[in-house]
Amino acid sequence: MTEPPITLLIVDDHPVVRHGLHGIFASAAGFEVLGEAADGVTAVALAARLDPDVVLMDLRMPGGGGVEAIRDLSRRNPRCKVLVLTTYDTDSDTIPAIEAGATGYLLKDAPRDELFTAVRAAAAGRTVLSPAIAARLVSRVRSPATTTLTAREREILRLVAKGTPNREVAAILFISEATVKSHLTHIYAKLNVNDRAAAVATAYDRGILG
Amino acid sequence: MTEPPITLLIVDDHPVVRHGLHGIFASAAGFEVLGEAADGVTAVALAARLDPDVVLMDLRMPGGGGVEAIRDLSRRNPRCKVLVLTTYDTDSDTIPAIEAGATGYLLKDAPRDELFTAVRAAAAGRTVLSPAIAARLVSRVRSPATTTLTAREREILRLVAKGTPNREVAAILFISEATVKSHLTHIYAKLNVNDRAAAVATAYDRGILG
DNA sequence: GCCCCCATCATCCGATCGGATGATGGGGGC
DNA sequence: GCCCCCATCATCCGATCGGATGATGGGGGC
Numbered sequence: 228m229t230e231p232p233i234t235l236l237i238v239d240d241h242p243v244v245r246h247g248l249h250g251i252f253a254s255a256a257g258f259e260v261l262g263e264a265a266d267g268v269t270a271v272a273l274a275a276r277l278d279p280d281v282v283l284m285d286l287r288m289p290g291g292g293g294v295e296a297i298r299d300l301s302r303r304n305p306r307c308k309v310l311v312l313t314t315y316d317t318d319s320d321t322i323p324a325i326e327a328g329a330t331g332y333l334l335k336d337a338p339r340d341e342l343f344t345a346v347r348a349a350a351a352g353r354t355v356l357s358p359a360i361a362a363r364l365v366s367r368v369r370s371p372a373t374t375t376l377t378a379r380e381r382e383i384l385r386l387v388a389k390g391t392p393n394r395e396v397a398a399i400l401f402i403s404e405a406t407v408k409s410h411l412t413h414i415y416a417k418l419n420v421n422d423r424a425a426a427v428a429t430a431y432d433r434g435i436l437g
Numbered sequence: 438m439t440e441p442p443i444t445l446l447i448v449d450d451h452p453v454v455r456h457g458l459h460g461i462f463a464s465a466a467g468f469e470v471l472g473e474a475a476d477g478v479t480a481v482a483l484a485a486r487l488d489p490d491v492v493l494m495d496l497r498m499p500g501g502g503g504v505e506a507i508r509d510l511s512r513r514n515p516r517c518k519v520l521v522l523t524t525y526d527t528d529s530d531t532i533p534a535i536e537a538g539a540t541g542y543l544l545k546d547a548p549r550d551e552l553f554t555a556v557r558a559a560a561a562g563r564t565v566l567s568p569a570i571a572a573r574l575v576s577r578v579r580s581p582a583t584t585t586l587t588a589r590e591r592e593i594l595r596l597v598a599k600g601t602p603n604r605e606v607a608a609i610l611f612i613s614e615a616t617v618k619s620h621l622t623h624i625y626a627k628l629n630v631n632d633r634a635a636a637v638a639t640a641y642d643r644g645i646l647g
Numbered sequence: 648g649c650c651c652c653c654a655t656c657a658t659c660c661g662a663t664c665g666g667a668t669g670a671t672g673g674g675g676g677c
Numbered sequence: 678g679c680c681c682c683c684a685t686c687a688t689c690c691g692a693t694c695g696g697a698t699g700a701t702g703g704g705g706g707c
Binding site: 377379380402403404405406409410413422 | 652653654655656657658663
């Protein structure tokens with residue numbers, strides 16, 4: 228009995244990568260490449276039209292970042308699974324991509340068989356993660372800090388890290404001291420700390436500062 | 438008119454490196470290699486006996502670190518110049534070596550001519566620095582922070598970075614809160630900051646924490 | 648239209664901090 | 678023997694912080 232092939236959309240801004248992936252999957256049994264896109268916006272449009280089972284997506288692309296595209300895709304097309312293929316597993320977009328709805332996260336230099344397995348798993352709705360990403364997710368869950376400081380919060384934390392007292396932070400940002408304190412309270416809650424020194428340390432540890 | 442040759446002592450724990458340097462200087466006019474040593478202690482003893490003009494010294498050696506040997510050498514034998522030859526210019530011992538009395542600091546992969554020039558300069562009492570080291574020294578001078586926090590100060594700063602209030606730091610270390618504050622005051626002075634948040638940030642920036 | 652998040656602001660108050668000042672004992676270098 | 682640095686401690690006090698509580702307007706998602 229022959230299963231229907233898993234249909235694919237390949238999204239990457241590098242023609243060489245697109246061609247390479249296309250070739251790998253076209254020459255393997257059980258897969259059908261429906262199309263390619265070079266940026267997130269095109270990908271969303273193409274996915275709506277072609278309705279692929281799995282979208283293989285690069286994260287770093289000019290004109291339409293991958294994370295936004297993933298969010299759009301999984302909202303408009305919930306049946307379609309997004310498998311992120313990236314060069315580095317230390318990418319700061321890792322967690323946001325998964326939060327945006329990516330089903331899996333693989334390194335581009337994975338062997339062919341691993342790619343096939345991952346795509347089949349993704350098509351079946353299963354989650355596929357590289358070990359490094361898995362580990363990071365675990366630690367993320369363990370310290371359930373929302374981590375995502377807003378731009379304003381980061382701005383304030385950066386000033387605090389310079390030793391700026393609240394009153395001066397307020398003056399610099401043209402807001403009241405009460406607002407500064409309010410932001411700091413939110414920062415402490417998100418980073419799960421109790422004072423500015425620990426907030427700065429945690430921010431450095433997580434790459435928010437420095 | 439023939440100048441008397443510049444006499445050398447070569448100190449490195451790798452026989453291959455010693456042999457290589459020995460060969461380079463023995464085959465060049467104007468230099469005479471008086472001896473070799475494989476560690477700092479032997480180097481100090483040999484230098485006292487042979488009285489070389491210049492000691493070429495590796496920093497990283499088992500049994501008698503280079504920095505201590507430099508300190509001993511320049512104390513006992515002030516006429517003798519120490520030229521540090523190292524593999525990496527990012528070595529954390531760079532600054533200590535110079536503080537200990539090294540006249541110059543060169544990378545091992547410097548071309549032969551540069552070695553000759555450097556040794557002649559060192560023999561004449563001039564300072565020779567690779568550009569990277571020079572830059573680091575400049576930045577060191579610009580921010581005259583003594584940077585060298587004591588072990589106790591680092592211990593306290595580490596606790597502060599975790600958000601520990603002074604009173605708890607005191608309890609953890611079995612000292613009074615007054616002492617904690619005293620240490621913190623010293624830390625602030627050394628790092629040139631005014632509060633714990635900035636101290637933590639600066640410590641991260643300089644690699645003292647994190 | 649409702650809800651949530653973000654940025655903004657206000658007031659109150661106990662807790663904590665940081666600066667100033669001064670002091671002691673021990674260890675290492677000159 | 679003297680000097681300097683380090684670690685230790687004490688007291689005083691104004692400045693700053695952080696927690697609690699409550700409120701408003703605007704933007705985006707459902």
